[in-house]
Amino acid sequence: MDFMLNAIEVRVLGSLMEKELATPEYYPLSLNALINACNQKTNRSPVLALDADTVAGALQSLKQQQLVYQSDASRVPKYWQAFAKQKNLISREAALLSLLLLRGPQTAGELRNRSETLCSFENIEEVFHSLENLSTTGLVVQLPRQPGQKEQRFAQLLAGELDMTEQANARQEPVMMARAAASDRITELEKTVATLQEEMAALKQAFAIFKKEFE
Secondary structure, X not given: OOOOOOHHHHHHHHHHHHHHHHOHHHOOEEHHHHHHHHOOOOOOOOOOOOOHHHXXXXXXXXXXXXXXXEEOOOOXXXXXXXXXXXXXXOHHHHHHHHHHHHHOOEEHHHHHHHOOOOOOOOOHHHHHHHHHHHHHOOOEEXXXXXXXXXXXXXXXXXXXXXXXHHHHHHHHHHHHHHHHHHHHHHHHHHHHHHHHHHHHHHHHHHHHHHHHHOO
């Protein structure tokens, strides 16, 4: 690989590749449209909140590397990616690579399910064939099977080789976050119950006083 992208550049390039396939009628993208694509809460991992300056900086870097181009034909500048064409990727390969750029390492089955809006694969063998082509060109790598995993995952290499320790931590983080969230909900529920109990006791006391006045 004659270049290495950072995390923001990966998100910007992946978003452009995805939108070219998913919504060609709205492609190329304006800066605002690209920001929205980068910050989507669906089909993104992790979910980001990039601002205009950050996305514009990534675009400038990608333009310097001739991976993205800008059109000033309309009042609003539009951006499109040239990476897929430079690497002679067919739509299926571009779709799989965009998913790996946007969502991180995934199994072939996950990629097939998530690629439905971008392209179609008749069977899982076609997915493996496309992934093999991407691996041959050095864009994708098949990761070693990790403990507790039934299938091996694939990862993009545009950001360099993966740190497997970081990947293990990344898989544990959602579980830890879920446990923390559950703990927070329980704490909030306990506070709510305590408040309701106090209010109920106050109402009982007020009612007892009111009843005594009319006896």
